[in-house]
Amino acid sequence: MDKAYLKAIENAAAYLKNKGVKKPEIGLILGSGLGELADEATNSVAIPYEDIPGFPVSTVEGHAGKLVYGSLGGRKVLAMQGRFHFYEGYGVKEVTFPVRIMKALGVTSLVVTNAAGGVNETFTPGDLMIITDHINLTGDNPLLGPNNSEMGPRFTDMSVAYDKDYQVVVEKVAEKHGIPVQKGVYLGLTGPTYETPAEVRMVRTLGGDAVGMSTVPEVIVARHAGLRVAGVSCITNYAAGMQETLNHDEVVEVTTRVRDSFKTLVKEVITQL
Ligand code: HPA
DSSP: OOHHHHHHHHHHHHHHHHTTOOOOOEEEEEOTTOGGGGGGOEEEEEEEGGGSTTOOOOOSTTOOOEEEEEEETTEEEEEEESOOOGGGTOOHHHHTHHHHHHHHHTOOEEEEEEEEEEOSTTOOTTOEEEEEEEEEOSSOOTTOSOOOTTTSOSSOOOTTSSOHHHHHHHHHHHHHTTOOEEEEEEEEOOOSSOOOHHHHHHHHHHTOSEEESSSHHHHHHHHHTTOEEEEEEEEEEEOTTSSSOOOHHHHHHHHHHTHHHHHHHHHHHHHHO
C-alpha cells in the first residue's frame, strides 16, 4: 500500500467526518437493486460518491452511487448505495477503497449484499442466501503488493471470512420473520459477461452455490482490516444453462420483488450485530 493510497484514505475519511459522519459502527454495502434500504436511515446525510475525494464513480444502472450515514435499526451505519465493480474498469484497490474508509472512520462490522445467480439446484430466484464462505476466482486480490502492517497482516486468515455468529444472527432473524433463507458459498468472477453453462458446471464442481461479480474483493479487505463480516446474496436467476437466457432486467426485477423481506432482514440483523 503506497503512501498516496494511505493519504487518500485519510483525506476521504476527514472529508466525511466534516460532512457529519460520526463514529459509524456498521458498514453496509448494498448491491444491485438493494440500495433502497439506505433510504430508511434516519438523521441521515447522503454524500454522492463524486463529491468524496479519491472515490471512484459508479456507472452501472440501478446503482445510485452515494454514501449514506445515519441511524438504522438503532445503530449508526455507513451505507454504500451502489458499489464499484472490477468489470467497470476499476482496479481492486479502488473497488475496496470505501471499505478502508469505513475502517478509518471506526466501523467494526460490515454487511455485504449482492445479486447472484443460483448455481445450487435447490435454489430458486427470489431466495436469499446467507454467504457462509467464498471462492475468489477473479484472478486478482486487493492485497497484492507491499503490505502496510498498520492496516492489517501480510497473510490474512480467511478461515472464517463470514463471521459464524453473524450467520446465526441472520438465520434467526429470518426465521422470526418467516423469511426463507438458503446458505451457501459465493463464487466471485469478474464479469461483465454472465457465465457460460460450462462455467456454471465448473462453479458447481468447485463448490459454489451462487455466482456473482462482486463482494469478494471487499470481503478480503474487510478481513485484512479486522472487520467482522455478514453476507447476504439475493438469488436473482438460475445461473446460465439452468434457464433459457439471462439479462440484467430480470436481476433488477427479482431484487425489487424481494426488496421488502430483504430490508426487514438486514435492518433487524444490523440491530443484533
Ligand atoms: N452470474 C453472475 N452474476 C450475477 C448473476 C449471474 O447469473 N445474477 C446476478 N448477478
